[in-house]
Amino acid sequence: MINVTIDNKAIQVPEGTTILKAARMAGIEIPTLCYFELDGMKFENKPGGCRVCMVEVTKDFNGKPRRNLAPACATDCVEGMEVLTASPRALNARKTVLELILSDHPNDCLQCEKSGDCELQALAAKMGIREIPFKGEQSHYEKDTTLSVYRDMDKCVYCRRCETMCSKFQSVGALSGVNRGFPSVVAPAFEQKLGDSSCVNCGQCVQVCPVGALTLVDNINDVRKALADPTKKVVVQTAPAVRVALGEEFGMEPGTIVTGKMAAALRRLGFDYVFDTDWSADLTIMEEGTELLGRVKKLLAGDKDVKMPMFTSCCPAWVTFYEKNFPDLLGHPSTAKSPQGMFGAVTKNYFAPKIGVKREDVVCVSIMPCLAKKSECARPELGNGTDQDVNFSLTTRELAHMLKQSNIDLNSMPEEDFDSPLGQSTGAAVIFGATGGVMEAALRTAYEVHTGKTLPKIDFEECRGIFGESIREATVDFAGLPVKIAICYGLSNARKLMEEVREGNPNGYHFIEVMACPGGCIGGAGQPYHHGKSDIIKRRMDAIYREDAGKPIRKSHENPDIIAIYKEYYGEPCGHLSHEQLHTHYFDKSDKVEITK
Amino acid sequence: MVVMDETSCMPAIAKFYLEFTCEESCGKCSPCRIGNKRLCELLEKITNGNGTMDDLNALRNLAAVIKDSALCGLGQTSPNPVLSTLDNFWDEYVEHVVDKKCRAGVCKKLMQYVIDPEKCIGCGKCAKNCPAETISRTDYTAPGHKLASMVIEQSKCVKCGACYQNCKFGAISIK
Ligand code: SF4
Ligand code: SF4
Ligand code: SF4
Ligand code: SF4
Ligand code: SF4
Ligand code: SF4
Ligand code: FES
Numbered sequence: 086m087i088n089v090t091i092d093n094k095a096i097q098v099p100e101g102t103t104i105l106k107a108a109r110m111a112g113i114e115i116p117t118l119c120y121f122e123l124d125g126m127k128f129e130n131k132p133g134g135c136r137v138c139m140v141e142v143t144k145d146f147n148g149k150p151r152r153n154l155a156p157a158c159a160t161d162c163v164e165g166m167e168v169l170t171a172s173p174r175a176l177n178a179r180k181t182v183l184e185l186i187l188s189d190h191p192n193d194c195l196q197c198e199k200s201g202d203c204e205l206q207a208l209a210a211k212m213g214i215r216e217i218p219f220k221g222e223q224s225h226y227e228k229d230t231t232l233s234v235y236r237d238m239d240k241c242v243y244c245r246r247c248e249t250m251c252s253k254f255q256s257v258g259a260l261s262g263v264n265r266g267f268p269s270v271v272a273p274a275f276e277q278k279l280g281d282s283s284c285v286n287c288g289q290c291v292q293v294c295p296v297g298a299l300t301l302v303d304n305i306n307d308v309r310k311a312l313a314d315p316t317k318k319v320v321v322q323t324a325p326a327v328r329v330a331l332g333e334e335f336g337m338e339p340g341t342i343v344t345g346k347m348a349a350a351l352r353r354l355g356f357d358y359v360f361d362t363d364w365s366a367d368l369t370i371m372e373e374g375t376e377l378l379g380r381v382k383k384l385l386a387g388d389k390d391v392k393m394p395m396f397t398s399c400c401p402a403w404v405t406f407y408e409k410n411f412p413d414l415l416g417h418p419s420t421a422k423s424p425q426g427m428f429g430a431v432t433k434n435y436f437a438p439k440i441g442v443k444r445e446d447v448v449c450v451s452i453m454p455c456l457a458k459k460s461e462c463a464r465p466e467l468g469n470g471t472d473q474d475v476n477f478s479l480t481t482r483e484l485a486h487m488l489k490q491s492n493i494d495l496n497s498m499p500e501e502d503f504d505s506p507l508g509q510s511t512g513a514a515v516i517f518g519a520t521g522g523v524m525e526a527a528l529r530t531a532y533e534v535h536t537g538k539t540l541p542k543i544d545f546e547e548c549r550g551i552f553g554e555s556i557r558e559a560t561v562d563f564a565g566l567p568v569k570i571a572i573c574y575g576l577s578n579a580r581k582l583m584e585e586v587r588e589g590n591p592n593g594y595h596f597i598e599v600m601a602c603p604g605g606c607i608g609g610a611g612q613p614y615h616h617g618k619s620d621i622i623k624r625r626m627d628a629i630y631r632e633d634a635g636k637p638i639r640k641s642h643e644n645p646d647i648i649a650i651y652k653e654y655y656g657e658p659c660g661h662l663s664h665e666q667l668h669t670h671y672f673d674k675s676d677k678v679e680i681t682k
Numbered sequence: 683m684v685v686m687d688e689t690s691c692m693p694a695i696a697k698f699y700l701e702f703t704c705e706e707s708c709g710k711c712s713p714c715r716i717g718n719k720r721l722c723e724l725l726e727k728i729t730n731g732n733g734t735m736d737d738l739n740a741l742r743n744l745a746a747v748i749k750d751s752a753l754c755g756l757g758q759t760s761p762n763p764v765l766s767t768l769d770n771f772w773d774e775y776v777e778h779v780v781d782k783k784c785r786a787g788v789c790k791k792l793m794q795y796v797i798d799p800e801k802c803i804g805c806g807k808c809a810k811n812c813p814a815e816t817i818s819r820t821d822y823t824a825p826g827h828k829l830a831s832m833v834i835e836q837s838k839c840v841k842c843g844a845c846y847q848n849c850k851f852g853a854i855s856i857k
Contacts, residue, residue, distance in 0.1 A: 134711045136751045153758060154750045174750070181747040185716040218740045221723040243715070262709075267719045269709030 087164040090144075092171070104140055104157040104168055115140065115170050116179065116208055118186075119244035120158035121293055123619045125552040126603050127575075130249040130293070133159035135242065136182045137208065141172045154178055180212050188219040189267075191239050198235075199297030202614050205242060206296075226270060231279050232463050233286040233302055233456040238270050241298040247271055247290035255601065256577035257406070259284035283409055285576070287402035287601040288456025288610025293617070301456055301611065304477045305487055311448040311476070312355045318440065319448045321356040322428045322507070323347060325363055326454040326518030326606035327481045329628035333613040333621070334485035335495040340624030342632055345500030347484075351452075352501065353493050358436075361503045362451065363510030365428035366517045366526070369399060370641035371651070372667050373421040373523075374531040375658035377596055381535075381568070384595075392416040394571075394586065394594035397523050399423040401461035402601035404671065406576050411583050412673035420668040424517065425451050425458050426467050428507070429474025430666040435654055436507065444472055451478045454518070454609030457601070466669055480611025509646045512632070512639030519626045520574045520605035521548035521557065524598040528561055528570075529640045536564040543639055548572060551604040551619070551626055556582065558592070569593050574600040574608075691788035692771040693778055696763045697725035703760035714757030717748040721764060729789040733779035742768050787856055790841040794857045797832050797845075801853035804829025808845035808854065814838050817845060 086097040091104070091111050098107045108115050119135035122128065133156045142151035142160075144167035154175060157168075169175060187209060194200045226238035245262060248271050252258040259282040263272045273282035291299045311319050332341035351359045376395065383391040396418040398404055407418060422430065428451070433444040440447075451458060455478075461467070462475035479487070488495060502508065513529050516522030525548040532540055547559040548570075557572045571594050573579055579599040585591060602608045607625040608615070615621040638644060655663045700722045709715045724741045727733050745761035745768070752758045768775060777783045784792040797808070799822055809817035809832055816838035823830045831853075834845070846854045 132710065133753060136711050136713050136753070139751045156751075156753075177743070178747045178751045181744060182712055182717075182751060185720060185744075186712050188720060189716050218736075219720040219723075219744070221720050243709070243712070264709065266704055266707040266709045267715055269715060 087162060089162045089165075090167045092169060098162055102162050104155065104160050104162055104166075105138060107162050108157065108168070108170055113170055115157045116211060117158055118204060118208060118242060118295060119246070121244070121246045121249075121295075121617050123603055123617055123622075126619050126622075127555060128250070128254050128603065130244070130246045131159055132245045135186070135244055137179055137186075139175055139178045139182070141169045141175045143167045143169055143172075180214070183208060183212055183214060184217050184219060186242055187214060188217050188221060189223055190242070191223070197240075197297040198300040198303065203297060204295035204616070222267075224268065224270065226272075229278050229280075230302060231284060231286055232460040233288055234279060234284070234291055235300045235302050236279060237298055237300070238272065239298075240296050241270055242296055243269055243271065244295055245271065246293040246295065247299055250289045250293050251284075254575050254577055254603075255285070255287060255289060255406075256580045257283050257285055257287075260290060285402045285405040285409065285601070286457045286460040287576070289602060291456060292602075292608075292610040292612070292614065301480055301482070302459060303483060304459065304479055305483050305490075307477045308450050308479060308487070311450070317446055317448045318357045318442050319355070319450060320358040320360060320432050320436070321351050321450045321452060322360045322362040322365070322425070322432075323351070323452040324425070324454055324518065324606065325366060325515045325522075325629065326609060326612065326625065327452050327484070328515075329518065329607065329625045329632070330454065330612045331481050331485060332495060334482065337496070338624070339621040340628040342628050343495060344632070345502070346495050346498035348503050349498040349501040350488055350493050350495055353498070354487060354491060356450070358504050358507075360428070360432075360507040361510055362424045362428055362453075363514035363517075364503075364507045364644075364646065365431065366424040366514035367510055367641035367644045367647045368427050368431070368650075368667065369421055369424045369517075369523075370513060370526050370530050371647060371658040372427075372663060373397065373419045374527045374534065374641070376419050376421060377527065378531055378535055379659065381566070381595060385566075394590060394597050395419055397527075397598045399517065399523060400457070400600050400602075400606075401455070402457040403576065403579060403599045405457070405460070405674070406579065406601070407583065408671050408674040410580070410675070411587070412675045414583060414586055415671045415673065417586060418671065420670065422467070422667055422669045423458075423461065424514075425453065425461065425475055425478070426669065427667050429462065429467065431507065431650075433469070433472070433474050434666050435650070444469070448477070449475045451475050452481065452484050453478050454481050454606045454612045455602075456480065456610040458611075481609075482611060482613060485613070506646050506649070509644060510636075511641055511644045512634065512636035513641045514644075515632045515636070516629055518606045519549070519629045520551060520600050521545075521572045521598065522605065522629065524548050524570055524572050524596065526641060527596070528568075530642045532561070532563055533640065534642065535566070538564060540640075549626075549630070551608075551623060558594075568595050570595065571597045573598070574603060574605055576601050689786050689788070691729070691784050691786040692767040692774045693725055693729050694784075694786075694788045696767045697722065697729060699763040700725060700760070703756065706756060707760075708754075708756075711753035711757060713748045714752045714754075714760065717744055717752075718757070718760055720744060721748070721761065725764070728775065728778050729784070730791045731778070731782045731789070735776075735779060738768075738775055738779060793841065794836055795834055795839060795841065795843070795846055795854055796857050797834055798853050798855065799831035799833070800824045801851055802831035803827050803851055803853070804831055805851070806832065807848050807850070808832055811844040811848045813842060813844065814840050
């Protein structure tokens with residue numbers, strides 16, 4: 086421990102603590118802009134570039150004042166150090182630097198998607214900026230958009246968070262700093278459009294961008310149009326992770342479960358059928374679990390060609406990632422569609438005829454924690470050529486916006502149920518929202534189907550958690566058959582696992598779950614901004630497992646509506662009809678990729 | 683090493699150095715990336731005769747903040763020409779913004795070529811050589827001269843100096 090004094094408060098901190106963190110321990114919050122950390126989740130952006138966090142070191146290691154100001158985020162404390170975080174000199178520098186940043190910024194908060202959630206806006210308010218003394222040239226760049234991510238680099242403050250996220254956490258490397266000096270900006274290489282780059286539309290760059298430079302593609306108006314059209318029946322499905330985060334947008338504590346209120350609110354918005362992606366998550370487990378057992382059986386029978394390990398395929402960012410980077414391993418991921426995709430297929434093929442409406446007149450909307458789902462639902466193979474199975478995908482944030490526009494306060498909603506028949510789900514489905522959840526749900530079903538026995542213990546603790554090892558491994562005993570599993574989030578970890586598979590799967594994995602986002606979908610890019618507070622993601626996870634524990638049925642194969650639809654329509658999991666509707670195939674998209682690191 | 687004498691304009695010299703650092707800045711930190719650009723723009727404004735005393739204060743503060751908070755040596759030293767000329771040649775800066783004068787005659791926007799009607803004999807050589815066709819004849823003939831004197835319309839003058847060089851009678855001066 087070393088002794089430091091910050092704003093005349095003496096404290097002890099472990100060696101290697103930055104001034105920023107030491108000040109936090111002393112209850113002093115120094116403003117930051119470029120610095121970003123997801124505590125405990127191995128993500129840190131520390132370029133020391135914005136210089137908003139400058140502090141005055143009045144006593145340095147040599148007992149003398151430091152000549153220049155120091156960036157609190159990137160300066161380690163030393164024994165005996167004395168720091169002033171708000172001396173006139175530090176404050177003046179902080180304010181001037183902020184004025185500089187604003188002098189190269191459009192400052193059009195009234196029309197900005199990020200307004201209210203913007204860190205630059207909050208900083209300007211905190212520092213009391215009333216005018217910008219520097220007028221001069223402003224940066225202008227062409228706007229660019231994919232189906233998920235909208236880029237307006239005029240608003241970029243060059244914090245490089247997106248770059249660190251994309252290259253380090255996701256190992257995608259679609260965004261990096263280009264140019265020098267004043268025209269510096271973050272962009273895809275060779276002035277490509279983001280859609281032509283290695284980008285997989287995970288949207289995590291959007292989730293970490295402090296300003297409105299990277300935002301989601303807003304589909305609210307598309308959905309409003311459908312809702313206003315009397316010739317359409319509008320069906321909505323809500324993903325597992327949405328119900329544990331939506332409340333945050335209405336002032337509720339992170340981790341508040343709003344399932345019933347959300348169903349009620351969706352009905353007030355005018356959706357004709359309020360269904361649940363959790364229902365199709367149970368369906369996914371039936372298909373994916375059966376597929377896994379099929380592969381395991383082949384393996385045990387000595388089949389040399391069977392693709393092991395199998396990977397989950399419900400995260401579309403991950404799907405695009407292996408299509409672009411591992412075209413030689415496309416046989417490994419499960420062919421099961423994502424729960425969103427399955428839900429769309431069931432809606433258009435089974436439900437529309439059931440209510441006697443043409444599929445074109447049923448509009449299927451999904452509420453997702455995710456930006457990648459916006460791109461997924463537009464994949465040509467997930468439609469019939471003229472009508473997509475899922476027509477529009479909204480995020481948790483967009484749903485919150487819609488509700489607010491319509492004067493619907495989630496707090497005052499009653500608790501209502503989902504509609505039938507695509508509404509009932511089990512605890513296994515809700516845990517899809519957290520990292521390890523798909524694995525646990527699959528194990529619950531695969532174990533019982535394979536062994537014919539009831540699980541002695543339904544909770545697979547070894548699958549859970551967001552703060553542990555980057556790649557979690559376990560061996561699960563299927564009544565004498567050891568099943569080796571691995572779980573990770575972050576595509577850089579997935580890349581490691583894929584490279585292992587390329588080298589012949591030395592760890593002998595059977596089943597691997599991959600989610601692109603920190604902590605899984607609970608940390609998705611369409612969720613309310615967490616601003617780096619990993620505790621928020623943790624509380625969403627806790628809520629997910631609470632919701633699971635409170636469910637009367639917690640195994641997908643015991644969902645009565647799932648049993649019923651196999652009986653009535655699909656026959657059996659991985660049967661002919663489900664192959665046609667619930668499974669998909671992957672494409673070599675490696676020509677879409679420039680160099681990745 | 684740069685030698686300075688009475689033909690050197692301090693704000694212009696500071697601007698020369700700043701243009702160089704703007705080119706060299708890597709762009710990583712905001713004080714250097716945006717700050718040096720703004721210093722350049724402020725100096726441009728001052729040397730163009732559009733500066734104010736507020737601009738001089740902003741210039742000094744900004745230069746000090748960049749020096750104090752830039753990330754690397756380049757940014758930390760880039761404002762030095764501004765700070766040292768402000769310290770040592772404050773009067774010259776004030777002349778630029780208050781009197782709109784560049785005593786060294788370097789800041790072209792701040793200088794004027796003026797024809798003295800008493801000395802001008804009306805030969806018209808200046809007008810013939812003026813690329814901007816901005817010199818015309820007045821209706822005033824100075825005592826002892828045969829022709830009316832010439833005059834420069836300042837708003838169109840591009841300060842090329844051709845008239846000044848061509849006048850054999852010392853009638854044109856720089857103000
Ligand atoms: S990015 Fe932030 S500061 Fe900039 S216009 Fe948008 S809300 Fe305002
Ligand atoms: S969406 Fe994901 S992959 Fe695409 S640029 Fe952003 S972080 Fe990178
Ligand atoms: S786009 Fe956003 S996250 Fe990326 S550098 Fe610019 S401000 Fe930072
Ligand atoms: S982890 Fe979930 S939220 Fe993130 S990209 Fe994948 S499916 Fe979307
Ligand atoms: S001070 Fe150094 S790090 Fe900062 S922009 Fe200038 S050259 Fe780059
Ligand atoms: S300085 Fe050049 S442009 Fe101006 S009046 Fe003389 S000749 Fe014409
Ligand atoms: S937050 Fe410290 S330099 Fe940006």
